[in-house]
Amino acid sequence: MTTAAVSMETLVQRAQGGDRSAFAEVYRRSVDRIYGLCLRMTADPDRAAELTQDAFVRAWERLDSFRGDSRFSTWMHRLAVNVVLQERRTRAGRERWVEPTPDVERYAAQARGAFTETRIDLERALATLPERAREALVLRDIEGFKYREVAVMTGVAVGTVKAQVHRARQLLKEVLER
Numbered sequence: 001m002t003t004a005a006v007s008m009e010t011l012v013q014r015a016q017g018g019d020r021s022a023f024a025e026v027y028r029r030s031v032d033r034i035y036g037l038c039l040r041m042t043a044d045p046d047r048a049a050e051l052t053q054d055a056f057v058r059a060w061e062r063l064d065s066f067r068g069d070s071r072f073s074t075w076m077h078r079l080a081v082n083v084v085l086q087e088r089r090t091r092a093g094r095e096r097w098v099e100p101t102p103d104v105e106r107y108a109a110q111a112r113g114a115f116t117e118t119r120i121d122l123e124r125a126l127a128t129l130p131e132r133a134r135e136a137l138v139l140r141d142i143e144g145f146k147y148r149e150v151a152v153m154t155g156v157a158v159g160t161v162k163a164q165v166h167r168a169r170q171l172l173k174e175v176l177e178r
Contacts, residue, residue: 012072016063023063027056030073034080040138041084043127051087055080081139085153088131125175129168136161137168 008029014022034055038048059079066075126134132154139150140161147165151158 008072009068012063012066012068015060016066023060026072030076031056033073034076037077037080037138037143038084040123040126040142041081041135043129043131043134047087051084052080054087055083058083077143081143081153085135085155088135089155122176125172128175129171132156133164133168133171136164137172140165141169 006025008026011022011026011029015026031052035048035052038051038055039045042048042051055076059076062079066072126138129137135154136150139145139153140147145153147158147161150161150165154161156164
């Protein structure tokens, strides 16, 4: 049976049993989506790449906690979101100064190979949003989490999440209309 014919569920079960090659295949099948999520949340290709690796390391370490109540991709997605948010909290604790604006052109150039021009415009516009507003918008509108879930993940009140999403939508609209 070819690797492509093996289901993700089977690969995850094998990986839970310690099969590193099965986990390597899980990684291969999942890495682009997780990287895309990290990139949308950080607007920084280098940070996104690091956080993607961190998420998969954490997945390997915690694979035994995956019970199969949801799809593996859902579990992995949530784990990656938590890795990004934890890194932000840690970084915020270390850096009390204003964070430099991401290099939007470098970000857009990195995305060009994988996205259509319309997608590039959206990705470029997302990169210009303030970090917390971008995270709230990505989690709510792109990743589909409920406001309450976003509030729990980001550690802010539901009202704050709603305000951040509203602000992000307004800013995004302005950027895209230019």
